[in-house]
Amino acid sequence: MEPILNVAHLSVTFSRYGRGFSRTKLSAIEDLSLTVDPGQVAAVVGSSGSGKSLLAHAIFHILPPNSRVEGTLLYDGAPLTAHRAAEPRGRELVLIPQGVTYLDPMMKVGPQVCRGRRDPAVRARCREVLKRYGLGPDVEDLYPFQLSGGMARRVLIACAVMERPRLIVADEPTPGLDARTAQRVVGHFRELADRGAGVLLITHDLPLALSVADKIVVMHAGQTVDEISADQLQSGYGPSHPYTRALWRAMPQNGFAPPSGDLEEWLT
Amino acid sequence: MGHRLRFTARKLARMVLLLLGVSLTAFLLMNASPLDPLQTNVGQAALGAMSPEQIARLEEYWGVNTPAAERYLRWLGDALRGDFGISLLYRQPVLEVIGQRLSNSLWLMASAWVLSGALGLALGVLAGTRRGRWPDRLVRGYCLVISSTPSFWLALLLLMVFSVWLGILPIGLAVPIGAEHAGVTLLQRLRHAILPALTLSVTGVANIALHTREKTADVMERDYILFARARGETAIVRRHVLRNVALPALTLQFASIGEIAGGSVLVEQVFSYPGLGQAAVSAGLGSDMPLLLGITVVTAAMVFGGNLAADLLYGVIDPRIRRGAAGT
Ligand SMILES: Nc1ncnc2c1ncn2[C@@H]1O[C@H](COP(=O)(O)OP(=O)(O)OP(=O)(O)O)[C@@H](O)[C@H]1O
Numbered sequence: 001m002e003p004i005l006n007v008a009h010l011s012v013t014f015s016r017y018g019r020g021f022s023r024t025k026l027s028a029i030e031d032l033s034l035t036v037d038p039g040q041v042a043a044v045v046g047s048s049g050s051g052k053s054l055l056a057h058a059i060f061h062i063l064p065p066n067s068r069v070e071g072t073l074l075y076d077g078a079p080l081t082a083h084r085a086a087e088p089r090g091r092e093l094v095l096i097p098q099g100v101t102y103l104d105p106m107m108k109v110g111p112q113v114c115r116g117r118r119d120p121a122v123r124a125r126c127r128e129v130l131k132r133y134g135l136g137p138d139v140e141d142l143y144p145f146q147l148s149g150g151m152a153r154r155v156l157i158a159c160a161v162m163e164r165p166r167l168i169v170a171d172e173p174t175p176g177l178d179a180r181t182a183q184r185v186v187g188h189f190r191e192l193a194d195r196g197a198g199v200l201l202i203t204h205d206l207p208l209a210l211s212v213a214d215k216i217v218v219m220h221a222g223q224t225v226d227e228i229s230a231d232q233l234q235s236g237y238g239p240s241h242p243y244t245r246a247l248w249r250a251m252p253q254n255g256f257a258p259p260s261g262d263l264e265e266w267l268t
Numbered sequence: 269m270g271h272r273l274r275f276t277a278r279k280l281a282r283m284v285l286l287l288l289g290v291s292l293t294a295f296l297l298m299n300a301s302p303l304d305p306l307q308t309n310v311g312q313a314a315l316g317a318m319s320p321e322q323i324a325r326l327e328e329y330w331g332v333n334t335p336a337a338e339r340y341l342r343w344l345g346d347a348l349r350g351d352f353g354i355s356l357l358y359r360q361p362v363l364e365v366i367g368q369r370l371s372n373s374l375w376l377m378a379s380a381w382v383l384s385g386a387l388g389l390a391l392g393v394l395a396g397t398r399r400g401r402w403p404d405r406l407v408r409g410y411c412l413v414i415s416s417t418p419s420f421w422l423a424l425l426l427l428m429v430f431s432v433w434l435g436i437l438p439i440g441l442a443v444p445i446g447a448e449h450a451g452v453t454l455l456q457r458l459r460h461a462i463l464p465a466l467t468l469s470v471t472g473v474a475n476i477a478l479h480t481r482e483k484t485a486d487v488m489e490r491d492y493i494l495f496a497r498a499r500g501e502t503a504i505v506r507r508h509v510l511r512n513v514a515l516p517a518l519t520l521q522f523a524s525i526g527e528i529a530g531g532s533v534l535v536e537q538v539f540s541y542p543g544l545g546q547a548a549v550s551a552g553l554g555s556d557m558p559l560l561l562g563i564t565v566v567t568a569a570m571v572f573g574g575n576l577a578a579d580l581l582y583g584v585i586d587p588r589i590r591r592g593a594a595g596t
């Protein structure tokens with residue numbers, strides 16, 4: 001089956017002006033490859049600063065202007081150029097961004113979720129998705145500063161599932177949510193995947209990822225160091241890379257074994 | 269609501285203190301002026317021909333021999349009762365002179381204020397959303413050139429081009445020379461206000477555009493703009509940028525009242541436009557203390573009122589303040 005998203009040899013570098021006219025290059029993602037199939041939840045785990053958000057932003061072509069992207073991004077088998085991304089963005093291809101700063105502070109929740117469309121069908125749909133995440137109609141009339149962290153997070157998720165997405169890129173959608181809500185959110189992703197969508201779930205929470213994901217992609221320092229199926233990782237036999245093993249051992253049911261030596265800094 | 273009332277009351281109290289300070293400063297500066305009111309207003313030759321009694325009467329009229337503290341306190345006492353005295357130069361009540369002049373200037377300042385605000389906002393947003401590209405360079409270039417051009421020079425330039433070479437606009441004054449007051453049409457008044465208003469606007473635009481550009485560029489880098497792009501939104505400038513630039517732009521717009529008022533002094537002088545600014549200059553040079561103090565107080569009150577209006581509007585527009593206040 002054709003993967004819905006195919007990232008091959010992606011690298012992202014930043015150029016920065018140093019002293020005088022010198023330019024320094026900073027490599028944030030290097031030779032990263034992964035695929036997401038329709039019906040699949042692929043979880044990306046990795047330490048802070050390993051380039052997970054950059055990967056998400058690269059897919060949506062919203063990296064800062066001083067960045068350079070190399071490698072190929074295929075969506076539905078065809079190159080996802082900035083031009084071609086414009087069409088599915090926000091409709092088939094949706095992003096759940098990492099923080100509440102992605103909400104416009106001067107706009108009420110309702111219009112933000114509806115993207116400014118006012119027809120009754122869209123309004124009803126908005127009400128429906130908010131309700132699904134336990135947010136009443138009164139929330140539509142609030143400004144982002146009036147939301148709690150968890151509420152804002154759910155509003156961001158609601159923005160994404162307003163449409164009928166074919167690929168969802170969720171950048172750490174669950175921090176700030178209680179365990180049950182978090183489980184419900186990823187459960188919803190699973191549901192969407194079962195109906196044929198692809199989900200790229202970026203998270204720090206390995207147990208949560210394991211509970212819904214089909215495969216786990218482990219990122220470290222801008223590279224994928226491991227890509228294994230959830231079952232393999234679950235069983236504890238699969239992980240080949242020391243970093244993945246360290247992640248696995250740190251899970252509660254595996255005894256919180258503290259990683260030794262220089263693995264320590266990998267864990268956040 | 270009580271919150272906002274208290275806020276306004278506090279601001280008004282501060283305004284009273286400010287006006288007191290401004291009037292005292294203006295008084296002290298004028299008092300320290302090396303100009304002798306008799307020599308500048310009556311003239312050396314005329315003074316020479318006068319008898320000592322006449323000179324003494326004139327000195328009394330111009331208040332030369334009254335101690336400074338007494339003069340200021342007397343003015344202040346009257347002013348608090350609403351009596352701003354009689355202008356020494358115009359021999360009319362100060363408030364009347366100010367009223368006439370202000371009605372001339374208000375045209376000028378209001379049109380310059382609106383024009384520079386609207387144009388400044390548009391250019392600033394245009395440049396800020398296209399940072400580093402040619403519209404930005406063009407706008408920035410314009411702003412830098414204008415900011416470093418003295419406004420009187422610009423006024424002279426416009427005068428040369430439109431009045432002297434092209435001959436399509438009057439050279440100065442507020443009404444045609446020799447026209448009867450009652451016979452002046454609105455169109456004639458407008459034609460006379462065009463060049464001064466244009467000068468004021470052209471200079472005012474630069475400041476507003478540059479500040480708006482900064483703010484717009486800042487907003488363009490925010491996460492919510494990225495998210496809007498990632499969601500395929502098309503009207504990002506209208507939906508998100510303007511909404512977030514509106515508040516600082518508003519503050520800027522009301523703060524610019526001071527600059528417009530200050531700029532009008534020079535511009536009116538160049539165009540011999542009989543407005544408040546020109547009256548301020550004659551009052552200053554002619555040692556007309558009551559008129560100068562009156563103008564100073566009125567102008568300061570206008571500027572302060574503008575800032576107060578901005579603060580109050582801010583509270584109405586900014587949801588964080590509006591809803592925050594409603595909650596407490
Ligand atoms: N605009 C930028 N300019 C330069 N470097 C950047 C920029 N944005 C991100 N980086 C660098 O790229 C690296 C990856 O950042 P990214 O935001 O993708 O991390 P992350 O994996 O999402 O981390 P977290 O789990 O904390 O969200 C970091 O080391 C960061 O310093």
Ligand SMILES: [Mg+2]
Pocket residue numbers: 052053054098171
């Ligand atoms: Mg991140």
